[in-house]
Amino acid sequence: EPEVTQTPSHQVTQMGQEVILRCVPISNHLYFYWYRQILGQKVEFLVSFYNNEISEKSEIFDDQFSVERPDGSNFTLKIRSTKLEDSAMYFCASRLGYEQYFGPGTRLTVT
């Protein structure tokens, strides 16, 4: 069964560094998402992407964040200058119909 994949599974970075989180959505899906879950808290929407542009973003998704679909398969989330409070699990999701399929997540630890 097709699935969403994410790499790396765990990323440790120092404050102020740039990180890129990578996702490979399910191949025929058209809508892509990033969500964030700070440890012990709920899953929060960051951004949605359709037709090569951002379709919706939350207040969390400020200028330090960007997304890109650099080729036909990858969907990336870049955090330009990481802060301690960016430490969280980041989930990518994709959908074709109503149901969003989630990847296994990347745990980002900012030290």
Place this chain on the structure above:
Amino acid sequence: AQKVTQAQTEISVVEKEDVTLDCVYETRDTTYYLFWYKQPPSGELVFLIRRNSFDEQNEISGRYSWNFQKSTSSFNFTITASQVVDSAVYFCALNEGYSTLTFGKGTMLLVSP
């Protein structure tokens, strides 16, 4: 604006007990979708069920059942004869049409032997 409330932060049961996880939602749309996800200790989000606003039939899948009641804006989840492997955080979520998912804060279920 859409909102999902899971009032139970943590529930502890002993194996073989039945347990119900509550979910109450708010939405202004007439067309919306409700979901339950399971998050085991390993961290991934496992899809359990999707229900659309026009289908109020309750659903049963093995030991899992869901009770959708539009009159009370609730979408409760019951696990019958709970098992230790059911221990996880369970999230209820809502989206209106093709919008993004709004999650509740989750309920941590601890099933002890």
